[in-house]
Amino acid sequence: MSEQYLSVGQVNNYIKNIFEAEGMLHNICIYGEVSSYKISNNIAYFNLTDETGLLSCVLFNANKFDVPQIGDVVLVVGTVSYYAKGGKLSFNAYQIAPYGKGVLYEKFLKLKAELEGKGYFDISRKIPLPERVTKVGVVTSATGAVIQDIINVTTRRNPTVNIVLYPVKVQGVGAETEIVKGIEFFNNYDVDVVIVARGGGSIEDLQPFNTEVVATATYSSTKPIVSAVGHETDFTIIDFVADLRAPTPSAAAECVVNLLADDFMLIESYVNTMYDAVSSKINNYYIECENSANRMCYAVSGVLTKIESTAKSYMDKFGYLISSKIDSCEHKLEILKSKIESLNPMNILNKGYAKIEKDGRTIKSSKHMKSGNKYDIVFADGKTEVVGV
Numbered sequence: 001m002s003e004q005y006l007s008v009g010q011v012n013n014y015i016k017n018i019f020e021a022e023g024m025l026h027n028i029c030i031y032g033e034v035s036s037y038k039i040s041n042n043i044a045y046f047n048l049t050d051e052t053g054l055l056s057c058v059l060f061n062a063n064k065f066d067v068p069q070i071g072d073v074v075l076v077v078g079t080v081s082y083y084a085k086g087g088k089l090s091f092n093a094y095q096i097a098p099y100g101k102g103v104l105y106e107k108f109l110k111l112k113a114e115l116e117g118k119g120y121f122d123i124s125r126k127i128p129l130p131e132r133v134t135k136v137g138v139v140t141s142a143t144g145a146v147i148q149d150i151i152n153v154t155t156r157r158n159p160t161v162n163i164v165l166y167p168v169k170v171q172g173v174g175a176e177t178e179i180v181k182g183i184e185f186f187n188n189y190d191v192d193v194v195i196v197a198r199g200g201g202s203i204e205d206l207q208p209f210n211t212e213v214v215a216t217a218t219y220s221s222t223k224p225i226v227s228a229v230g231h232e233t234d235f236t237i238i239d240f241v242a243d244l245r246a247p248t249p250s251a252a253a254e255c256v257v258n259l260l261a262d263d264f265m266l267i268e269s270y271v272n273t274m275y276d277a278v279s280s281k282i283n284n285y286y287i288e289c290e291n292s293a294n295r296m297c298y299a300v301s302g303v304l305t306k307i308e309s310t311a312k313s314y315m316d317k318f319g320y321l322i323s324s325k326i327d328s329c330e331h332k333l334e335i336l337k338s339k340i341e342s343l344n345p346m347n348i349l350n351k352g353y354a355k356i357e358k359d360g361r362t363i364k365s366s367k368h369m370k371s372g373n374k375y376d377i378v379f380a381d382g383k384t385e386v387v388g389v
Helices: 008-021 102-117 145-157 175-187 212-220 237-241 249-256 260-343 345-349
Strands: 028-040 043-050 053-060 073-083 088-098 135-140 162-167 193-198 225-229 355-358 374-379 382-387
Touching (some): 008 073, 102 212, 162 175, 212 237, 225 237
Parallel strands (some): 135 193
Antiparallel strands (some): 028 043, 355 374
16 A cells, blocks of 8 residues: 555646646537536536436536527537546537537638628617518518418508518528528618518528628618528527517517507507697687787777877867966956946946936037037936026
8 A cells, every 4th residue: 555645636636637738638529418408607507418428518608609408419619627626527618509510500600700890790780670661571482481470460460561572492502692682672672671581490401591692681781671580599690680680580570560550549649749739829829819919909008098198188288278268258358348347338427427418319519509409417327308508
């Protein structure tokens, strides 16, 4: 028995150094069946098995990859690692893909990185969907459930919306060319939005939608593009370039086609808004007319008051003038009266004077008296008859 003793840590570190020094265990691809899969803090912990054994795996940044189902055979790229502190062997993966699709997946990641670098995925260049559509262009197969799903959803939501189909192959040789032609066709056709769609399938089936020509046609489109390729868990290059990615073709129709009921509500809202606007306008005109009438009444009242005041002033002046004239006339009349009174012979007679009359004519001179004629001597209180001598 050896006298040299090693600690647990020394043994574990020795094993760790062996794995780290072994270059054949770095950046290798392995495949196996997923027997368990759990994600915690964006780190996936899973086991790969085959008929001979089990390998514990760790995948960082797990949200970048599709979650495999238990029983799926996958291809994993990474490095064998020994965790000295826990004394556990594991495979640290940085890529995971369905088995048999590793090459396509690598091409997918490479093209995705290239297009992202060119700005194909930038949010700022994406075209917003119109609020209301009347015509939808669809690039998909003429047969199958996809176009029927889109028609059914569109008809249910808004039967007034027209659907124009550009039939294409959605998989196989030449499919990407037909898809590009469909997108280009609708860029010169009267549609509001374009849906590029197909049902689910394998990565080989979805390959036409992972090509640069389809991505470029989508990027160059002047019409908004909605991508609806595969199932909800399927991601293709066109999904990142499109203006909107829908998880399914039915969901694409849901996103694009507005509810007819919403249109009715919008129209009702417009009518109510117009009614309120007209009512407000009429009310404003009524208030304005009422204010104008009040201003006119005030103005007329002011004019009438001014006229009344002016008339009263003139009347006062006229009355004053008439009164002054009357007073003047009365004064003159008094003067005349006084003069007349002063000239009244009766007044003179009252002072003891008398006058001589002959047949009612006043005798003003003794020369006019003749002897023997009868004359009347008029006193203030009567007269007496005398005979001239």
